[in-house]
Amino acid sequence: MTTASPTTGSRRRWTLWGLMAVSAIAVAAFAVPPYLSGDPANSNLPINPDAAQHFLSLVAHAVPSGLALVIGPLQFLTPLRNRNLKVHRVAGRVYLVSVVLASIAAFFAATFSVSGFPAQVAFYVLTAAWLYTLAQAYRCVRRGEVRLHRIWMIRNYALTFAAVTLRVYLVVGMVARKQFAWLTFEDIYTASVWASILINVVVAEYFIVHGILASSARRRRRRGSASSTSVATPGSGGQGG
């Protein structure tokens, strides 16, 4: 099996990070502004005629959600974290408060939603998972368990990022609808909401496992090169890796 060189690995990481950051900014810039006007006529979603607070819940959800979506990628930048931990901490607190506010509003937005019961259930599941992973990440960092904090934040941001993948699947679904006319918008919307959650969870776990395996391989390599150095040292009697 061939392994990527450190340069190839880091180029790949930067490319993925760039794609994540650009798509997060694009979705925040495209999805949030209609809700800043305060006019329900600008909503991209149909407003529930029986719930006066529906539009308000969307505004209260969209604004902090957009902020969390944009801050997230910065938090994964190791050079920024290493150089300026204070910026990481302040941005982390803003992210945390944004997710809490956005989750509370999302609960109401899901309750008032006219998108159908299966989509509502998906949004409740997403809200609960969003808050749970955030609470775990916060608990770990307070205990000084930095590696576990990072793992829980990967899980948490994967859920935040469902806002991006949902919109990608919606576009794909609408294109597919031209071929499969029997698909309704509600079918496509429901499938996109569930797919955005489930696929993001699987991708996050892949990155977590991959990261753990890569760091233990690095440790093994370091141990190996240290012991092969000691083999070369006269009188050490080392066995090598």
Ligand code: HEM
């Ligand atoms: C990850 C947790 C999230 C949950 C549980 C959630 C929940 C919801 C719910 C329930 C709705 C109403 C949907 C409907 O009635 O069909 C909604 C709409 C919306 N959400 Fe989220 N959301 C999340 C993340 C985000 C993020 C990160 C953004 C950032 C841009 C965002 C932006 C919006 C916007 C702008 C709307 C209005 C619909 C639109 O114009 O596309 N949400 N969300």
